[in-house]
Amino acid sequence: MKAVKFFEIQDRFAMQRGHLISPTIAYETWGVLNAAGDNAVLIFTGLSPSAHAASSPTDPSAGWWEDMIGHGKPLDTDRYYIICINSLGSCFGSTGPASKNPETEKPYRLDFPVLTVEDIANSAAHVLEDLGIDQLHTVVGASMGGMTALAFALEQPARCKRLVSISSAARALPHAIALRSLQREIIRKDPLWQNGQYDTKGHGPINGMRLARKLGMISYRSGQEWAKRFGRERAPDFTESDTPFGIDFEVESYLESHANRFTGSFDANCYLYLSRAMDLFDGLDHGGSLTASFSSLQLDSAMVIGVSTDTLFPLVQQQALADALAEKVADVAFVPLDSLQGHDSFLVDMDRFRPAMAAYF
Amino acid sequence: MKAVKFFEIQDRFAMQRGHLISPTIAYETWGVLNAAGDNAVLIFTGLSPSAHAASSPTDPSAGWWEDMIGHGKPLDTDRYYIICINSLGSCFGSTGPASKNPETEKPYRLDFPVLTVEDIANSAAHVLEDLGIDQLHTVVGASMGGMTALAFALEQPARCKRLVSISSAARALPHAIALRSLQREIIRKDPLWQNGQYDTKGHGPINGMRLARKLGMISYRSGQEWAKRFGRERAPDFTESDTPFGIDFEVESYLESHANRFTGSFDANCYLYLSRAMDLFDGLDHGGSLTASFSSLQLDSAMVIGVSTDTLFPLVQQQALADALAEKVADVAFVPLDSLQGHDSFLVDMDRFRPAMAAYF
Numbered sequence: 001m002k003a004v005k006f007f008e009i010q011d012r013f014a015m016q017r018g019h020l021i022s023p024t025i026a027y028e029t030w031g032v033l034n035a036a037g038d039n040a041v042l043i044f045t046g047l048s049p050s051a052h053a054a055s056s057p058t059d060p061s062a063g064w065w066e067d068m069i070g071h072g073k074p075l076d077t078d079r080y081y082i083i084c085i086n087s088l089g090s091c092f093g094s095t096g097p098a099s100k101n102p103e104t105e106k107p108y109r110l111d112f113p114v115l116t117v118e119d120i121a122n123s124a125a126h127v128l129e130d131l132g133i134d135q136l137h138t139v140v141g142a143s144m145g146g147m148t149a150l151a152f153a154l155e156q157p158a159r160c161k162r163l164v165s166i167s168s169a170a171r172a173l174p175h176a177i178a179l180r181s182l183q184r185e186i187i188r189k190d191p192l193w194q195n196g197q198y199d200t201k202g203h204g205p206i207n208g209m210r211l212a213r214k215l216g217m218i219s220y221r222s223g224q225e226w227a228k229r230f231g232r233e234r235a236p237d238f239t240e241s242d243t244p245f246g247i248d249f250e251v252e253s254y255l256e257s258h259a260n261r262f263t264g265s266f267d268a269n270c271y272l273y274l275s276r277a278m279d280l281f282d283g284l285d286h287g288g289s290l291t292a293s294f295s296s297l298q299l300d301s302a303m304v305i306g307v308s309t310d311t312l313f314p315l316v317q318q319q320a321l322a323d324a325l326a327e328k329v330a331d332v333a334f335v336p337l338d339s340l341q342g343h344d345s346f347l348v349d350m351d352r353f354r355p356a357m358a359a360y361f
Numbered sequence: 362m363k364a365v366k367f368f369e370i371q372d373r374f375a376m377q378r379g380h381l382i383s384p385t386i387a388y389e390t391w392g393v394l395n396a397a398g399d400n401a402v403l404i405f406t407g408l409s410p411s412a413h414a415a416s417s418p419t420d421p422s423a424g425w426w427e428d429m430i431g432h433g434k435p436l437d438t439d440r441y442y443i444i445c446i447n448s449l450g451s452c453f454g455s456t457g458p459a460s461k462n463p464e465t466e467k468p469y470r471l472d473f474p475v476l477t478v479e480d481i482a483n484s485a486a487h488v489l490e491d492l493g494i495d496q497l498h499t500v501v502g503a504s505m506g507g508m509t510a511l512a513f514a515l516e517q518p519a520r521c522k523r524l525v526s527i528s529s530a531a532r533a534l535p536h537a538i539a540l541r542s543l544q545r546e547i548i549r550k551d552p553l554w555q556n557g558q559y560d561t562k563g564h565g566p567i568n569g570m571r572l573a574r575k576l577g578m579i580s581y582r583s584g585q586e587w588a589k590r591f592g593r594e595r596a597p598d599f600t601e602s603d604t605p606f607g608i609d610f611e612v613e614s615y616l617e618s619h620a621n622r623f624t625g626s627f628d629a630n631c632y633l634y635l636s637r638a639m640d641l642f643d644g645l646d647h648g649g650s651l652t653a654s655f656s657s658l659q660l661d662s663a664m665v666i667g668v669s670t671d672t673l674f675p676l677v678q679q680q681a682l683a684d685a686l687a688e689k690v691a692d693v694a695f696v697p698l699d700s701l702q703g704h705d706s707f708l709v710d711m712d713r714f715r716p717a718m719a720a721y722f
Binding site for chain 1: 532533534535536537538539540542543545546547549550551552568572575576578579583584587588590591592593606609610611612613616633637640641643672675
């Protein structure tokens with residue numbers, strides 16, 4: 001059974017670029033909100049996960065941050081009321097391009113308004129209001145979720161006293177924009193994308209999504225990890241045949257299996273919207289410089305974690321974010337980690353990430 | 362007028378994996394072979410260039426290494442007889458998958474035998490024989506050309522006393538294999554690829570080639586360069602429109618123009634073959650370890666140049682190559698350069714590369 005809950009923003013929700021929609025926001029919770037209402041931790045996700053960050057009695061299947069959330073874990077459900085939001089624009093219960101447009105009774109598809117990271121952040125504030133939470137204990141996010149957490153702190157300053165930003169940044173660098181732009185173009189060039197008008201109940205542009213996922217994996221992990229893990233090992237079914245372009249190497253087989261697991265689960269148009277939102281996000285939009293933008297923050301403390309092998313959100317960006325936060329926020333910790341797994345380390349290198357998170361919480 | 366010359370290997374040429382073909386090898390030369398026949402410098406190219414490395418009286422159009430080759434330049438045509446080879450398997454005069462298969466009178470396409478870097482190296486030896494060159498002054502190559510130069514030194518040890526390897530390696534790392542494998546799959550998934558049977562006189566899988574080129578550019582340059590060069594600048598024709606997935610950023614516009622320049626000029630099947638040859642190349646194949654493989658080398662000296670911002674052939678690979686060469690070769694120089702432009706630096710950062718090359722020559 002799914003543990004996901006839904007909140008419908010009945011009043012029309014004003015998106016950052018002026019469009020009005022009435023979205024539903026899907027979320028899951030763990031633990032109990034205390035009487036003071038001050039133990040809530042809000043988690044924003046990366047581009048592709050659902051709100052199912054951890055298992056629960058209702059849904060015992062493992063979540064995407066299973067090792068981080070639960071009894072005795074860094075995000076301890078005995079102490080905190082944990083909320084994880086499925087981003088506006090995604091396809092796991094929250095409203096997005098795959099959802100029905102109430103005006104047409106058909107999926108929005110490309111009629112969905114331009115989505116920004118600020119929209120994701122602001123829509124979550126409605127959920128908090130519904131839950132009776134005036135102020136969070138902490139807002140947490142990794143990757144796109146880190147951008148969303150920062151946007152939340154900027155857009156909803158009174159709700160936000162503590163921020164944890166993981167492998168994220170105040171704005172995307174052109175290298176990351178180039179990678180995501182190419183992923184989007186690969187999807188759009190798949191003839192089955194059909195200019196976004198594919199059957200949202202069918203498979204859609206499955207080849208485009210597979211290739212985009214492979215490019216994603218290349219940018220999410222590190223060359224050093226793969227050198228150690230795969231080297232030049234041949235794929236299990238490798239035969240020194242003349243088949244010109246099959247799978248020769250273990251690393252190709254690894255990408256293949258990741259791509260196959262991903263496709264089918266994520267709507268292509270939703271992927272396009274969320275991906276572009278990451279490119280568009282710019283912390284400087286809130287004031288012209290990071291210092292000016294951050295002047296409205298009401299944070300007491302922040303922790304910024306980055307990983308030395310991350311090439312998508314390089315460590316220098318976390319350092320810059322921490323430095324800019326430190327001009328306004330009393331207590332800022334910059335935590336560089338030497339994980340081998342690149343941008344994805346927060347999902348897999350629990351030996352380094354759990355202690356860092358536990359120290360903060 | 363083109364300055365390219367052709368040599369037909371009339372005897373059937375034995376490829377490394379046992380196939381026999383009668384290939385033509387295209388090449389250009391600059392300068393004059395001296396009476397002793399000992400001033401010849403052989404250049405192998407990266408994956409995509411032709412043999413037109415520099416202008417000449419016959420063909421005054423600029424070559425791909427124009428700033429490196431010529432009167433008074435590091436590869437000084439007053440002193441050296443320079444030869445640049447169009448790789449076997451390419452499509453600029455040398456025999457490859459786009460060439461006519463004499464047995465069928467149709468293009469080889471995927472019937473072309475599996476191509477290896479050693480095949481490219483060995484076919485060049487026939488050209489040298491025809492030119493009356495027993496021993497080179499130096500063999501030079503960058504990127505795939507560096508692999509080919511190393512393969513030449515291993516396969517043709519008596520012809521080779523000096524080696525210059527630039528931004529290359531003794532074998533591909535899994536990160537580079539993953540990138541090239543994905544480029545190949547992007548091309549193969551273009552419906553116009555038609556399992557390699559596209560009309561070789563037409564455009565072929567143009568979308569696949571454009572996308573593969575964009576991915577190439579992302580891997581050839583560096584994030585640091587782009588951060589400095591593009592930042593978050595918007596494209597000239599950027600309008601804050603609702604068009605969901607056009608070109609917003611300058612970096613996207615840059616990729617677009619590079620992709621457009623590339624397509625049409627390079628045959629897709631040739632690209633696939635050459636790309637895979639880079640993955641398959643392994644200097645260790647010649648002996649089980651680099652030290653064992655290199656024991657047959659007859660080099661007197663070698664220079665290995667690498668660039669700190671190169672993520673496709675990271676500096677650690679050039680260091681490893683230089684170290685392994687030093688066990689056998691008396692005089693080995695390892696030259697790490699701090700160029701900003703990543704793997705492509707040897708094409709553009711002439712302020713660093715020219716002095717390094719001039720010092721060796």
